Amino acid sequence: MGKLSRVIVATSCVLSALLIGCERTREAEVDSHPKAALSADKEAAASSKTAARGNAAYVKPPEIDIPFHKEVLKNGLTVIVHEDRKSPIVAINIWYKVGSKDETRGKTGFAHLFEHLMFNGSENYPGEYFEPFQRSGATNMNGTTSNDRTNYFETVPVGALDMALWMESDRMGHFKGAISQDKLDEQRGVVKNEKRQGENAPYGTAFDVIATSTFPSDHPYSWTTIGSMEDLDQASLEDVKQWFSDYYQPANAILVIAGDISVKEAMEKAREYFGDIPSTSVPARIENWELPTQVNKRKVMTDQVPQTRIYKVWNVPAIGSKDEDALDLMTSLLANRKNSLLYRRLVRDEQVATSVSAYYYGRQLAGQLIVMVDVKPGQSVEKVEKLLDAELAEFASTGVDGEELRRIKQSEFASLVKGLEKVGGFGGKTDILARSEFYYGDPGALIAGLENYAKVSASDVQNAAQKWLKPESFTLIIKPEDSYAVTGSDVDRSKLPAVDKTVTLELPEQQTFTLDNGLEVVLAERHDTPVVLMNLQYRSGASADGDQPGLASVVARMLSEGAGNLDSLAFSARQEELGASIGAGSGLDFNSLSLSALKSQLQPSLELFRDVITSPVFPEEDLTRVKSNWLDSIAQEEAQPQGLAMRKLPPLLFGENHPYGAPLTGSGTPEAIKSITRDDLVQFHQTWLRPDNAQLTVVGDVTRKELEPLLNSTLGGWVAPKSEIPELDLPVVERPEEARIFLLDRPGAQQSYIMAGLVLPPWQPDGAEAFEAMASAIAGKFTSRVNMNLREDKHWSYGARAVAMDTEAQRPYIVFAPVQTDKTAPAMRELLKEYRAYLGDNPITDGELKDYQDDEVLKQSARFQTKGQLLSSISWQREKGMSAEYIAKYPERVSALDKEQVEASAREYLSPDQFTWVVVGDLSKIQDEIEALGLGPVEVLPSEN
Incomplete structure (x- = not known):
């Protein structure tokens, strides 16, 4: 709001x-x-x-209280503390009062470049800043820069708080000496690829044009936060060090600590770690x-x-x-x-x-x-x-x-x-407190x-x-275009504080019961805020589309176009009136309906939810409009390198007629979308959305005694038809004998978008943890080998990742890597080198496995912080047919992993020489080098015009 x-x-x-790394968000x-x-x-x-x-127009505002303690240390650091005891975690958020508005013409992009440098280690902890956090269960860890300010934040288990404060204070008070020419050059390369990635997207230069066109050239908002290539190239080591001296000092910062900690303890730690960092005079700023x-x-x-x-x-x-x-x-x-x-x-x-x-x-x-x-x-x-x-x-x-x-x-x-359940991260309580202090004092x-x-x-x-x-x-x-185509003196800085790895979770009991109509319900009570969340998932999804790829997604979209006796606009107005939110989603194997309701409006919100389930309108005139806009959105996907690759890879992996061969975006094909009629929507809805093919998960401020009669009175009239639930055919596909490379031409592209896919066996509980550990170390997180190689070592990419999609049948494993154009073939070679080494003479190390285990176990402290997180975990658990104990015992299973299990998982699942590659880029600049790699047959796919 x-x-x-x-x-x-x-x-x-x-x-x-x-x-693929955090994409540049429009400013x-x-x-x-x-x-x-x-x-x-x-x-x-x-x-x-x-x-x-x-x-x-008057509405009585909700009674909200975020109690806080504010204190300014002797060195000028503003410290704000908020106590929230519901989860054993603490969030830290530091706002520095410096952004791109503090730059000058000819030296733009410094604030953003410096944010990157701050993740390259400090004087007392050289190396990647993320490393100790990613073995300590940290979540919501990031940094952002805007025109006005720069901030850094993380949420950690209580036992890792000293480590986190030591790290944050070390880069506030002990960073200047860690800035080297090599680090500057490295992060300059990363930022330039971030800029290329943003500008390579459709409409990617719009806000550069808006900034220069709406403010005079000497106004601090007349350039964007990311700056210009020329200014980034000209940034000297002395310039960057002076930037740190001027702006990164306690008197120019706000530190917010929130979570499972008392004000007294938080202030003691703030003084211990930050109290003796000196401040000089902060440069004058325009108000x-x-x-x-x-x-x-x-x-x-x-x-x-x-x-x-x-x-x-x-x-x-x-x-x-x-x-x-x-x-x-x-x-x-x-x-x-x-x-x-x-x-x-x-x-x-x-x-x-x-x-x-x-x-x-x-x-x-x-x-x-x-x-x-x-x-x-x-x-x-x-x-x-x-x-x-x-x-x-x-x-x-x-x-x-x-x-x-x-x-x-x-x-x-x-x-x-x-939204007030989160203590940290984007939009959490630390953000609210820091933003309020920064902008309003x-x-x-x-x-x-x-x-x-x-x-x-x-x-x-x-x-x-x-x-x-x-x-x-x-x-x-x-x-x-006409040619459009696709630190304090008392703190020991010689070593990082140890992380207390004791994790104590108190998860609510899962209460199960069955409604009169046979619908299975699981309830987890959480009474911290007067809100109730529900998720109704039913087997269907894209795998039920048949010969109309995109049908399940269109059904989900049309469910918000009116229900019962309410048309689309009246339905939307009724949600606003109740403060409720009803959403629909579609995946490969399941569709879902969600409800978020205030406790005080639960019954009327459930009545609206019932109408969506039992009597959606599916109006013809709205379907015509939705389909027309849907086709336009497909064109938008095909204009974006990532969207285009996600559309082209699935049929190459699974085959055109396989249910998983539809575009990964879920939008289907133009031909199929054009063919969809209202009767198709009605038939899909009647076939798949039925109580004997669904399960309802509820989390929130409600007891079973309150909920069960409410559900029976609202959903009791929803009954299953006498017909059998159709069987879904998900045929097994074989991997290709050798790698295949498919190219898509995008003339003039500033980057190439590399995607490589591999078909994996279906998910199984046995060995699941070993697979996740294996996948994380090679390409699943920021400090993975693939990302460190292409981003940090080579600076060819803003970020590279790989994910295994969570499907019922064979899973697609997909590697993503946007790289600068002239490094396309070398990047493909580096990706293969990393995967082959991982399977060969350089498997996962003891350190990598230990870091993964520590991180995963400690992350459980924050995994169930919000009702939405808890709802998502229980819904997934039920989708997989697992008991409540499966979630509770996850830390034990992760802790018990050994190297042999992880190495065996790599051998079982990974086969880089059978990758199916899709590369989107300027073929006049990249095709010859890709063919020279000799990886396998190369085919140029036709452009979508």
């Missing part, structure tokens, strides 16, 4: 949360667009209208630089994109302004929801766009409103832009509906309550500000619209 959910995830994420994003000037009479009439409805006038210009450019995108940008006040909440709520009224104005008009009614989004991008010096519209192929850009302008003009002149504004607030407050400001957020009236929003959404704006239009 407004302030709280807008914890900006900035440009850089050092540790991967994705398969600014998009909000709304203006209206034509109104006459004085119309403005007065509109104001009267909204004023009359203003009270209807505010809002622009007095709007930029009124437009720019049209082309890129390798499948459809035209319109960006509209306005310069508005910074964070902390009186208009902040109104601007934020305005974006939800305009876009980002099915009931929002622009979605209704452009996507649903006129069907001239496939998506719209809008948001207020608030920052310290200035803010922006940005709106993005993806124009449906075949539609006139001029027509869409004219419609967009007209709708925004109408929005400002007609006024804001107070009831709709009230529903938005109710939904946002419900999301806030549901008070750790409690965001929570205290909920009452003001709740009071924002329809008139407030309309006044903000009239004030800021002027016809003058910056417009950027990106069109497809």
Whole structure:
């Protein structure tokens, strides 16, 4: 929501949360667009209208308390402590008050580059910063940089807290001497590949253009956080060391400690580890630089994109302004929801766009409103832009509906309550406290500000619209190219503190019972917040698509288009009114329905959930629109190297007609999507969604005594048909005798996207832990051999990973590696070298196995922190047919692993000389070298135009 959910995830994420390393997240994003000037009479009439409805928009904010202790140490370090005893973990989050806004022209990208350097070890712990954490059960470990600040965070078991504080304080107080020319060159290469990866994606240069076009050249927001290639090349060792001296000092930092620790103990540790680190004078900083006038210009450019995108940008006040909440709520009224104005008009009614989004991008010096519209192929850009302008003009002149504004607030407050279970990580309590202190000077400001957020009236929003959404704006239009194709002195710094490896978990009992209609239910009570989560999973998924790849996914998508007597918009409005969220998902083997509900609204939320299960509407007109937009999204996938590879690899691994041969994106094929009718949806729904083919998992603030009668009264009328559940045929496929290489041409690509696949046997409980240990060490985590080679040693890639998908039948094992173009063939050679060595004379080492065991066992401390985590684990356990003890005894099984088991697992599963490779890139630059590798037959796949 407004302030709280807008914890900006900035440009850089050092540790991967994705398969291939954390991809660069867009920094600014998009909000709304203006209206034509109104006459004085119309403005007065509109104001009267909204004023009359203003009270209807008020929602009583939830009673939330995040108690904290704030103290400033003698060296200027601000320390904030929050006690949360529900899990034996502690989260640490350090915000340094330095971002790209503190750079100057010619030296851009320093803040982001330095964030990378900070993960290369310190004076007293040389080497990879992640290593001690990745054998200590750390989770949510990362670093990010934005225009305004840089932060570093991790969540660790209680027993690893001293280690974590020692490490964080060592790089705050003992880092300058660890910065070497080699490390600078290494991370400069990594950052440049991150930049290539971002710019190689469709629309990847949009925010560079927006930054330079909407701010004057001397404004600190006129360049993006990642900086320019030229400036990165020119960064000297002295420049970087001076950056550390200027900005990385206690007086310029906020340390937040939250979790299973008392205030007294946390403050003692903060003083012990950070208290004697000296501070000098922090460079003066600009406090505010809002622009007095709007930029009124437009720019049209082309890129390798499948459809035209319109960006509209306005310069508005910074964070902390009186208009902040109104601007934020305005974006939800305009876009980002099915009931929002622009979605209704452009996507649903006129069907001239496939998506719209809008948001207020608030920052310290200035803010922006940005709106993005993806124009449906075949539609006139001029027509869409004219419609967009007209709708925004109408929005400002007609006024804001107070009831709709009230529903938005109710939904946002419900999301806030549901999200407060996490102590660390993106959006956790440490983020809320640090963000609040950083932007408002008070750790409690965001929570205290909920009452003001709740009071924002329809008139407030309309006044903000009239004030800021002027016809003058910056417009950027990106069109497809014609040729488009696919430390303290008392702390011992001589050694790292030992990690206490004692892990004590108190998991709630799993209570099982069967409803009157035969539906099996498992309940795990968790009463920390007044929220109940449910997951109903049923056997089907893509494996039940038959000759219509994508059918299961379309069914899941259409379940939100209305149920019972509610059409799509009324259904969406009812969820907002209840503060509930109903979602549907589709995988290879299962589809699922989820419910997140407030305890106080559980019964009406369950009634809505029942209607989705038993009586979805599947309206013809919505299916037509969904299918049309679906086809456009497939085109978007094919415009992205990763999406294109994920579409092409499965049929090469399993065969065109195998259920697992459909695109890994789950979107199906254009031919199949075009063929889907409403009858197909109804038939799929009736065939597979039945109580004897489903299981319901419930976690939350409810007892069996309360829940069982509620479920029987709402779901009791849902009964299984007399017909048998169909059998699914998942034929066994053989690996190829030798490697095969398939190439896809993407002329002008700045990077090549390498993907290699291998078919593995189905998952089995016996040997599962040995497989995971084996897979982790070679390519499953940041410090794996593959990532260290291509990212840290060679700097050819921003990140390389491998995953084994969790399927019922044979599993696809997939290696991902985006690399700079001129290193495509060498990177393939390095990947093979690592895998062959792992199977040969360099198997997993004792140290690698021990690190994996320690990390996995200690991670259990954080594995069940939230209701969602617990729900996911129990759902998986039931999907695999395992008992509750299987989860509880996991640490014992991991601890018992030995090298021989892991080596045997590698020999059983890995065979790099049978990889099926898919490489997307500029074939004029990479094909000859790939063929010269002599790995196997090379085939160029036809381009998708």
